[in-house]
Amino acid sequence: MSSILRRIFKGEKVEKYEITIIGLDGAGKTTIVNRLLRSEFVPTTRTLGVNYRTVRYRQIEFNLVDLGGQEIYRNLLWHDSLVKASAIVFVLDSADIRIAEASEAFWDSIQKNENAPVLFIANKIDLAGARAFDLIVQDLDLARAQRSDRPVGLFRVSAKTGENFYDAFDWIADILAGIESTFKCKVRVVILIDLETHQIYTTKFTNIESFILDQLNTGISETVRELSKNPTGMEVITASDLQLVIVKNHPLVIGLIIGYSDSVVRSKLIAERLMKTASASIEIDQFDSRVLLKLMEKQWPLDIYKQIIRSEDNTK
Numbered sequence: 001m002s003s004i005l006r007r008i009f010k011g012e013k014v015e016k017y018e019i020t021i022i023g024l025d026g027a028g029k030t031t032i033v034n035r036l037l038r039s040e041f042v043p044t045t046r047t048l049g050v051n052y053r054t055v056r057y058r059q060i061e062f063n064l065v066d067l068g069g070q071e072i073y074r075n076l077l078w079h080d081s082l083v084k085a086s087a088i089v090f091v092l093d094s095a096d097i098r099i100a101e102a103s104e105a106f107w108d109s110i111q112k113n114e115n116a117p118v119l120f121i122a123n124k125i126d127l128a129g130a131r132a133f134d135l136i137v138q139d140l141d142l143a144r145a146q147r148s149d150r151p152v153g154l155f156r157v158s159a160k161t162g163e164n165f166y167d168a169f170d171w172i173a174d175i176l177a178g179i180e181s182t183f184k185c186k187v188r189v190v191i192l193i194d195l196e197t198h199q200i201y202t203t204k205f206t207n208i209e210s211f212i213l214d215q216l217n218t219g220i221s222e223t224v225r226e227l228s229k230n231p232t233g234m235e236v237i238t239a240s241d242l243q244l245v246i247v248k249n250h251p252l253v254i255g256l257i258i259g260y261s262d263s264v265v266r267s268k269l270i271a272e273r274l275m276k277t278a279s280a281s282i283e284i285d286q287f288d289s290r291v292l293l294k295l296m297e298k299q300w301p302l303d304i305y306k307q308i309i310r311s312e313d314n315t316k
């Protein structure tokens, strides 16, 4: 290494975090650790007890605690490691039929440490017998986990082929480095208006007080009235502890309710992507709140509160 490089690396601050990796036996935990260490697929044998490994990943040093997944280790070893973890990685073998057992292990474990961010990895998606991700989300009630205050990331991964693998670890690295707050944007409500067909679609991902919705609707009505003057652009209104973001691109107008500290730029990106999909690939007369919801879930699984209180279609 050149002396300059050495100086750069020396001067760079490396944060260290303890990452506890759990999941039923055979889920692929050690394979994941090996890929982090060696950037390739390495055959494993079952872990007897626990493996400790340290790996530098981007700006972070992960102290990995790779626990054996057999029942005896779940009972004996997991608890102590979970309570002191900076982050929890739960690995599921997507082709394993022991879904109920995995679900129980997942919920038991994450409740032992309510603060640690959770990276959920649905592994082995390269296998023909892998369950659909939607089913996994449903069976393990992962939407409920995502509604908690801590960050919960869901990723479909193959530790064998490397598919999505680095996305998952980028996510946890960003969360631990605090970058998440810069990009975070939890969308509470989406209202899409198509001025050509006079359709209004509203999808709520969480409960919102009606006066806030009224403010958004008023803001949108004004925007719509002035649309001929200003056909594109965006507005942001602060209401209570939320922000109302209105993005327009004639003939579509989208209103989003996001958190007070959420990134407005990110919400604009979300709105623009929705508009593009709405006008390009979907017959607008088939575009209802369910389609809107699907789009949101597919493209921004981390951005939304998935609890759907009510979903309604209004036709003017």
Ligand SMILES: Nc1nc2c(ncn2[C@@H]2O[C@H](COP(=O)(O)OP(=O)(O)OP(=O)(O)O)[C@@H](O)[C@H]2O)c(=O)[nH]1
Binding pocket: 023, 024, 025, 026, 027, 028, 029, 030, 031, 032, 042, 043, 044, 045, 046, 047, 048, 067, 068, 069, 070, 091, 123, 124, 125, 126, 127, 157, 158, 159, 160, 161
């Ligand atoms: N096809 C496929 N096989 C995988 C993948 N990840 C792991 N495996 C295989 O699954 C088996 C179990 O993997 P391990 O990493 O040892 O599982 P583990 O979770 O560490 O298991 P325990 O140590 O017993 O808790 C091995 O044969 C791996 O090669 C994957 O993404 N795709």
Ligand SMILES: [Mg+2]
Binding pocket: 029, 030, 031, 044, 045, 046, 047, 066, 067, 068, 069
């Ligand atoms: Mg192992």
